[in-house]
Amino acid sequence: MAKRSHHAEPTELRPTKKSKSDDKHSASKDKKKRRNKKSSSDKENASSLIEQTGYSQVSGLTDLAQSQIDQFLEENTIKITDSSADAVQLRPIISFDYLPPCNEDLYAPLKSFPAPTPIQAATWPLLFAGRDVIGIAETGSGKTLGFGLPCLKKLLDSKRNKKPCHPAAVIISPTRELAMQIYDQLAKFADAAKAGVVCIYGGVRKDEQREALKTAAIVVATPGRLKDLQNDESVNLGKVKYLVLDEADRMLDKGFEQDIKDIIQPMPVSSRQTVMFTATWPPSVRELAATFMSSPVTVTIGGDPSADPRANTRIKQEVEVVDPRDKEGRLIQLLNRSQRAQNPDKVLVFCLYKKEAMRVERLIKTKGFRVAGIHGDLNQADRFRNLEAFKTGSATVLVATDVAARGLDIPAVKLVINVTFPLTVEDYVHRIGRTGRAGAEGHAITLFTEQDKGLSGGLINVLKAAKQDVPESLLKFGTTVKKKQHDAYGAFFKDIGTDKKATKITFDD
Numbered sequence: 170m171a172k173r174s175h176h177a178e179p180t181e182l183r184p185t186k187k188s189k190s191d192d193k194h195s196a197s198k199d200k201k202k203r204r205n206k207k208s209s210s211d212k213e214n215a216s217s218l219i220e221q222t223g224y225s226q227v228s229g230l231t232d233l234a235q236s237q238i239d240q241f242l243e244e245n246t247i248k249i250t251d252s253s254a255d256a257v258q259l260r261p262i263i264s265f266d267y268l269p270p271c272n273e274d275l276y277a278p279l280k281s282f283p284a285p286t287p288i289q290a291a292t293w294p295l296l297f298a299g300r301d302v303i304g305i306a307e308t309g310s311g312k313t314l315g316f317g318l319p320c321l322k323k324l325l326d327s328k329r330n331k332k333p334c335h336p337a338a339v340i341i342s343p344t345r346e347l348a349m350q351i352y353d354q355l356a357k358f359a360d361a362a363k364a365g366v367v368c369i370y371g372g373v374r375k376d377e378q379r380e381a382l383k384t385a386a387i388v389v390a391t392p393g394r395l396k397d398l399q400n401d402e403s404v405n406l407g408k409v410k411y412l413v414l415d416e417a418d419r420m421l422d423k424g425f426e427q428d429i430k431d432i433i434q435p436m437p438v439s440s441r442q443t444v445m446f447t448a449t450w451p452p453s454v455r456e457l458a459a460t461f462m463s464s465p466v467t468v469t470i471g472g473d474p475s476a477d478p479r480a481n482t483r484i485k486q487e488v489e490v491v492d493p494r495d496k497e498g499r500l501i502q503l504l505n506r507s508q509r510a511q512n513p514d515k516v517l518v519f520c521l522y523k524k525e526a527m528r529v530e531r532l533i534k535t536k537g538f539r540v541a542g543i544h545g546d547l548n549q550a551d552r553f554r555n556l557e558a559f560k561t562g563s564a565t566v567l568v569a570t571d572v573a574a575r576g577l578d579i580p581a582v583k584l585v586i587n588v589t590f591p592l593t594v595e596d597y598v599h600r601i602g603r604t605g606r607a608g609a610e611g612h613a614i615t616l617f618t619e620q621d622k623g624l625s626g627g628l629i630n631v632l633k634a635a636k637q638d639v640p641e642s643l644l645k646f647g648t649t650v651k652k653k654q655h656d657a658y659g660a661f662f663k664d665i666g667t668d669k670k671a672t673k674i675t676f677d678d
């Protein structure tokens with residue numbers, strides 16, 4: 170569909186307010202008249218909708234009462250802000266029955282789910298209609314299929330250019346493990362879409378990846394390796410028509426910004442649909458995001474995107490203010506509680522630094538618990554193996570740096586323990602989001618010390634927004650939210666005491 174002007178005033182889609190003519194008396198008077206009018210105007214609307222958007226909303230969805238749509242939008246706190254002047258309001262796909270027709274059996278793997286999640290319901294019609302979309306929803310809310318299903322359908326519907334090494338869709342993720350996970354999810358659907366998917370990440374040999382790129386329609390990748398393969402002409406991104414930045418705020422921070430610009434540069438703007446999904450959307454990245462998109466629609470689930478980052482409300486968050494010297498003792502006490510049972514719970518322990526993670530892992534091992542580790546100093550094979558051990562339960566404690574903070578969907582993580590607070594409150598929201606996924610309950614315990622006090626205000630806001638208790642001992646550090654002190658949002662910088670020997674945190678290539 171044609172891209173629209175950048176300069177339109179945004180329009181918002183919220184549940185429509187009842188007009189005066191909807192009151193009881195006029196409602197009964199007008200009912201019959203409206204019913205007659207409705208069927209013909211629905212048909213007209215449906216065909217003009219296809220004309221305007223290229224998306225065919227199924228009649229079952231068109232026939233639903235507006236009140237049902239309004240109720241869905243309201244119950245799920247869905248806010249849709251469209252920056253296009255001629256915005257067309259598309260109804261959320263509130264049931265899989267209302268997915269647009271598709272020749273192949275693309276939707277078969279959805280059978281295991283009861284209904285689309287709110288972010289899927291709200292973004293699918295927009296994505297099917299070819300719009301650029303920013304999707305913001307809590308951790309574990311099904312964002313991967315939110316952007317993945319329309320991607321597959323788009324490829325299925327289009328006459329794809331089958332030139333070797335010219336993929337039609339690129340999905341970029343900040344870590345290798347997350348790229349692999351997205352790949353696994355899409356691979357379940359990709360056969361039906363007859364679209365080859367390849368996963369491209371650093372830390373392993375390039376030859377196989379080069380070979381797979383010859384036939385792949387969809388590339389899931391971490392930025393550094395994709396850029397390498399682009400530079401040596403193993404892949405040409407000139408025919409990409411669907412681009413996704415998953416964990417978009419991380420992809421747009423200073424650590425990745427240049428790589429992303431280089432990767433996107435050859436992708437044709439006029440025919441490219443650009444999609445960004447995330448659970449946190451700090452103001453610092455929004456301007457840059459806009460430069461990659463054409464009149465995007467922003468879909469937010471669960472609250473205003475301009476507010477503080479929001480944690481998933483099903484996670485019980487506890488914060489304990491402790492002396493730094495007591496952290497490891499307290500960690501072991503907490504693990505004793507969860508690991509001594511016959512079926513120990515899965516616990517994810519976050520540290521800030523690689524050396525710290527290694528030390529903590531050793532400590533936990535000496536206590537006899539089944540522990541594995543994941544951080545940037547391990548080779549890729551060990552990283553995958555240790556994550557797998559945790560997923561399958563052969564290790565019940567995983568000690569990780571922020572390389573595991575985002576996106577990883579590990580079944581049944583009961584508890585997240587933050588041994589050292591992350592660099593930003595956004596990272597905190599992602600870390601604790603490894604529990605309480607896909608509608609489950611979760612639990613997070615954070616050991617907070619005086620050294621972290623610069624982030625107390627932001628943390629307090631996250632706790633309050635999720636209606637969690639705020640301990641007095643945390644309040645005493647102050648409620649002011651400090652402006653970010655460094656351009657490199659969240660990734661590389663923290664004002665730390667000299668007693669801590671910082672290892673630069675690096676992300677994946």
Ligand SMILES: Nc1ncnc2c1ncn2[C@@H]1O[C@H](COP(=O)(O)OP(=O)(O)OP(=O)(O)O)[C@@H](O)[C@H]1O
Pocket residue numbers: 282283284285286289306307308309310311312313314447448575576577578602606607
């Ligand atoms: N419609 C659905 N109903 C129920 N579960 C679903 C549905 N869609 C996806 N899921 C499952 O929900 C889990 C979380 O999904 P996903 O990993 O996409 O979350 P996310 O929103 O990307 O999280 P994060 O912000 O942490 O990256 C996955 O196990 C996925 O299979």
